[in-house]
Amino acid sequence: MDMPVLPEAAGKPALRNERMNAAKVECNACPVLCQISDGRTGACDRYANRDGVLVRVDPVVLLRRAVASESPALVPFARSGAQEAPSEGADPDWNGDLLHADEVFVTGVGSSTTYPDYKPAPFIVASKAQGVDMVTVVTEGIFSYCSFKVKIDTDRFLGAEQANVRYRGEVVGHVTTAEYGSQMLSLGGVHHLTGGSKKEGRMTAELMQLLGNKKPVECVIDGGASMVIQAGKAPIVNGVEEQRMRVGCGSAAVGIFARQFAAVADEVVVVDDHITGVLTEHQAGRCLDMPRSGIQMRGRKSTPGRYFQVANPGNGWGGTDIADPLSIIERWEEGVAKPGLRLLMTSTTGEHAQWYVLDDALQPVEQPMPDAVRAIVERIGENCEPSLCTVLFLGGAGGSLRAGVSENPVLLTRAIKRALVNVTCGGAPAYVWPGGGITVMADVMRMPDNSFGTVPTPAIVAPIEFSMRLDDYAALGGHVDHVFPLEQALARGAWQDDGAPLARQWVQIDPANPWPIGQPPMLG
Numbered sequence: 001m002d003m004p005v006l007p008e009a010a011g012k013p014a015l016r017n018e019r020m021n022a023a024k025v026e027c028n029a030c031p032v033l034c035q036i037s038d039g040r041t042g043a044c045d046r047y048a049n050r051d052g053v054l055v056r057v058d059p060v061v062l063l064r065r066a067v068a069s070e071s072p073a074l075v076p077f078a079r080s081g082a083q084e085a086p087s088e089g090a091d092p093d094w095n096g097d098l099l100h101a102d103e104v105f106v107t108g109v110g111s112s113t114t115y116p117d118y119k120p121a122p123f124i125v126a127s128k129a130q131g132v133d134m135v136t137v138v139t140e141g142i143f144s145y146c147s148f149k150v151k152i153d154t155d156r157f158l159g160a161e162q163a164n165v166r167y168r169g170e171v172v173g174h175v176t177t178a179e180y181g182s183q184m185l186s187l188g189g190v191h192h193l194t195g196g197s198k199k200e201g202r203m204t205a206e207l208m209q210l211l212g213n214k215k216p217v218e219c220v221i222d223g224g225a226s227m228v229i230q231a232g233k234a235p236i237v238n239g240v241e242e243q244r245m246r247v248g249c250g251s252a253a254v255g256i257f258a259r260q261f262a263a264v265a266d267e268v269v270v271v272d273d274h275i276t277g278v279l280t281e282h283q284a285g286r287c288l289d290m291p292r293s294g295i296q297m298r299g300r301k302s303t304p305g306r307y308f309q310v311a312n313p314g315n316g317w318g319g320t321d322i323a324d325p326l327s328i329i330e331r332w333e334e335g336v337a338k339p340g341l342r343l344l345m346t347s348t349t350g351e352h353a354q355w356y357v358l359d360d361a362l363q364p365v366e367q368p369m370p371d372a373v374r375a376i377v378e379r380i381g382e383n384c385e386p387s388l389c390t391v392l393f394l395g396g397a398g399g400s401l402r403a404g405v406s407e408n409p410v411l412l413t414r415a416i417k418r419a420l421v422n423v424t425c426g427g428a429p430a431y432v433w434p435g436g437g438i439t440v441m442a443d444v445m446r447m448p449d450n451s452f453g454t455v456p457t458p459a460i461v462a463p464i465e466f467s468m469r470l471d472d473y474a475a476l477g478g479h480v481d482h483v484f485p486l487e488q489a490l491a492r493g494a495w496q497d498d499g500a501p502l503a504r505q506w507v508q509i510d511p512a513n514p515w516p517i518g519q520p521p522m523l524g
């Protein structure tokens with residue numbers, strides 16, 4: 001691979017330390033200021049010394065639309081992380097014609113940066129979209145304030161809220177508020193990166209890079225489960241791959257399937273760690289005129305037919321710790337419960353289900369499940385979605401990063417808040433949080449593979465791009481002298497003016513992503 005030569009930082013020769021060996025070059029792309037020997041790479045593996053010249057090792061990633069004329073050599077967007085993207089996609093048959101500018105998007109992946117940003121962003125690319133002059137400011141941000149929010153689709157108990165999550169023995173995050181059908185982790189963040197021991201910071205950065213790059217990581221929750229989590233894959237909890245995400249809580253499941261249940265059973269209990277549903281007491285059963293069964297449940301009654309805390313959280317039925325569902329029944333009310341009463345007990349995923357009939361002593365006796373009942377249990381399973389891990393990157397584009405975009409960075413923030421700027425991460429749509437600053441969130445599965453790196457400060461390297469109209473860019477104090485048309489930007493490379501070849505990797509944009517330039521409301 002040809003590596004781009006970076007002889008200049010802000011138009012000046014690479015800095016040399018007085019005491020530095022003449023055979024070394026100093027990288028000033030981040031505050032670590034690596035002094036790199038010939039043939040070696042710097043601490044982040046992104047820059048190297050090639051024959052006494054500082055070069056960028058990995059290519060800049062360019063996105064293309066999926067067009068009819070697409071070159072077969074184009075690297076397809078890899079979503080699953082199951083395949084390694086080639087280190088360098090072949091250059092499609094493209095001659096730099098501006099007509100293709102709306103088909104090519106320069107991402108921040110491999111684009112270079114400086115930290116803090118003491119010069120304009122490495123690529124400030126002009127293009128046209130729907131006849132409007134546009135600019136995309138492309139950079140590879142270095143984020144100290146960043147984390148990953150991980151959604152794990154399971155109702156199994158992974159760990160108590162606020163429990164520490166460890167990676168290779170170090171605390172790298174915690175369990176946060178559970179969401180509907182999913183357990184949530186908050187991993188990484190500035191306090192683990194920089195606020196603890198050096199080892200904690202190193203492990204945090206390593207975990208974050210792996211997670212962002214769609215690789216599997218093994219974590220252990222204090223007092224909870226050990227897990228393997230990977231973006232876009234099913235979680236593996238205590239060595240068992242999770243299959244199903246529950247259809248809803250126990251109350252919801254009762255409501256969804258009430259009519260079907262009522263046709264085959266006299267009582268149905270859907271066991272759930274959150275809300276256990278009891279059909280005949282539930283409003284759904286009442287609406288079907290089902291007579292009371294006389295069942296008396298353990299736990300705390302919330303509203304009729306809806307019970308909290310029937311058991312402890314665990315890896316048994318419905319995310320509770322029970323193996324015997326009858327253990328959550330307190331008793332049967334005499335005079336109401338009748339011998340022969342047909343009772344279905346099921347979990348919210350249908351993975352656990354048993355069928356009982358009350359005997360003369362009002363004791364539930366397990367019986368073979370009738371086919372009609374089995375069909376409903378299978379339908380509950382059918383309505384579950386596959387259990388997945390979802391990994392969202394959350395990062396704050398700080399003052400120095402913004403300086404690479406504008407001489408007056410607050411104007412960039414304001415322009416984003418006014419929806420004049422489309423913010424993307426590796427071409428993937430980024431949600432910008434309301435309120436102050438530029439805090440963005442993106443799904444790593446929509447970003448190119450291997451979008452994330454680290455520097456040993458420690459911090460995370462991640463792509464970010466800002467697309468806007470050229471006149472808006474000028475109005476927010478943009479570095480308009482550094483705007484280059486796409487073909488010149490590619491020929492020139494990051495900060496270069498010597499025509500050195502730019503290592504590039506072509507990737508077809510994820511079909512689920514909108515094209516990053518020219519989307520409403522920018523041009524609306």
Ligand code: SF4
Pocket residue numbers: 027028029030031032033034041042043044045046047455456
């Ligand atoms: S860690 Fe990487 S970016 Fe920072 S100085 Fe070293 S080689 Fe350059």
